[in-house]
Amino acid sequence: MQKKIPQRMCIGCQTMFEKKQLLRIVKTPEGDIIIDPTGKKSGRGAYICSKKECLNTSLKSKRLEKAFKSKIPEDLYNTLEEYFNER
Incomplete structure (x- = not known):
């Protein structure tokens, strides 16, 4: 029997991908919102x-704020843009 591969939906394009192909952004139990490259942090x-358009879409429609039910700090958006420009 083949092992099931976890799937997650991109908040930008609303498409399902394998979990490992996506970048995880996490709201920790303390309330901090950070990039989680390991995908293992709790929260x-x-x-x-990895598409730049998905980042822009999620910023314009405030999908991150809706997902976490809280205001997203401006520096996180800047960090995300730098991360996408490096890739």
């Missing part, structure tokens, strides 16, 4: 694929 996670 509420939201996933985004």
Whole structure:
């Protein structure tokens, strides 16, 4: 029997991908919102694929804020843009 591969939805394009293909952004139990490159930190996670358009879509429609039910710090958006530019 083949092992099931975990799937997650990109908050930008609303497409399902394998979990390992996506970048996880997590709201920790303390309330901090950070990038989680390992995908293992505890807390509420939201996933985004590697397309720059998905990042722009999620910023414009405030999908991260809706996913975490809280205001997203401006520096996190800057960090995400730098991360996407490096990839």
